[in-house]
Amino acid sequence: MMPSVHLEHYLIVAALLFAIGAYGALARRNAVAVLMGVELMLNAANINFVAFWRYIEPARLEGQIFVLIIITVAAAEAAVGLALVLNIYRTFGTAEIDRVNTLKG
Amino acid sequence: MTPHVELALFIVISATVLVSAVAVVAARNLVRAAFWLLPCFLGVAGVFVLLGAHFLAAIQVLIYVGAIMLLLLFVLMLTRDVSGATAAPNNRQAGWAIIAAGVLAAVTIGVVSRYQWQAGAAKPSASTAEVGEALLRTYLLPFEIASVLLLAAMVGAIVIARSDPNE
Numbered sequence: 001m002m003p004s005v006h007l008e009h010y011l012i013v014a015a016l017l018f019a020i021g022a023y024g025a026l027a028r029r030n031a032v033a034v035l036m037g038v039e040l041m042l043n044a045a046n047i048n049f050v051a052f053w054r055y056i057e058p059a060r061l062e063g064q065i066f067v068l069i070i071i072t073v074a075a076a077e078a079a080v081g082l083a084l085v086l087n088i089y090r091t092f093g094t095a096e097i098d099r100v101n102t103l104k105g
Numbered sequence: 106m107t108p109h110v111e112l113a114l115f116i117v118i119s120a121t122v123l124v125s126a127v128a129v130v131a132a133r134n135l136v137r138a139a140f141w142l143l144p145c146f147l148g149v150a151g152v153f154v155l156l157g158a159h160f161l162a163a164i165q166v167l168i169y170v171g172a173i174m175l176l177l178l179f180v181l182m183l184t185r186d187v188s189g190a191t192a193a194p195n196n197r198q199a200g201w202a203i204i205a206a207g208v209l210a211a212v213t214i215g216v217v218s219r220y221q222w223q224a225g226a227a228k229p230s231a232s233t234a235e236v237g238e239a240l241l242r243t244y245l246l247p248f249e250i251a252s253v254l255l256l257a258a259m260v261g262a263i264v265i266a267r268s269d270p271n272e
Contacts, residue, residue, distance in 0.1 A: 004111060005112055009115065015210055019209045022205065040129065064160070065236075071164055073254065087266065098196050
């Protein structure tokens, strides 16, 4: 058998990256670190999209377009999310989300 | 590119991505974690190059490495004392989070490796010109919606992050 890279290999790498990002998003205390975990998960999803595009339907470009839109949404999410973190820091004096547990500041 | 070279590149790049991702979620100092994002995002750009999506690799470097990582670093430095490591970087659910992430990875990898994919080797890829063509013809509406979303996010971020509305 020829030693070459198959679709499964990319999917496994993406699954591992997603799990690592999910751990980061669940376990971190700092809100910025939680956002880092979310970014890792989005990257894993992007790897999946591009791998499926390349191995299954390379003639149709939906896979790449989807990744472009996801990167745009990730940029928007980072901008708004980090603005919220800044505001939370000003209000509560901390960016650790388990100490931000009241609705009324 | 011969299959052996491709396989070697794939192993090196995916090991870089996974090791630096682990460092991102495990580093006690959050500024170090943010810097570990750099090899991780560059590695994902390398995966895109391996898959033949060159335009996406360039966008990945520009947006993730150039913009998102920088934004994360800025906010980290604005919101905490960067010199000293805090008491505990993880919350009380960290043990459960490891179990949840492990189960997630095991189930996903199990399903992915058992399913018989109807895909052989990689097929020839489309060029950047075709991607641009598709983006401005077939997928013009999602493209415009994304630009409106970016505008809304920009205005929203400025309004939310403004220190005092009465100034």
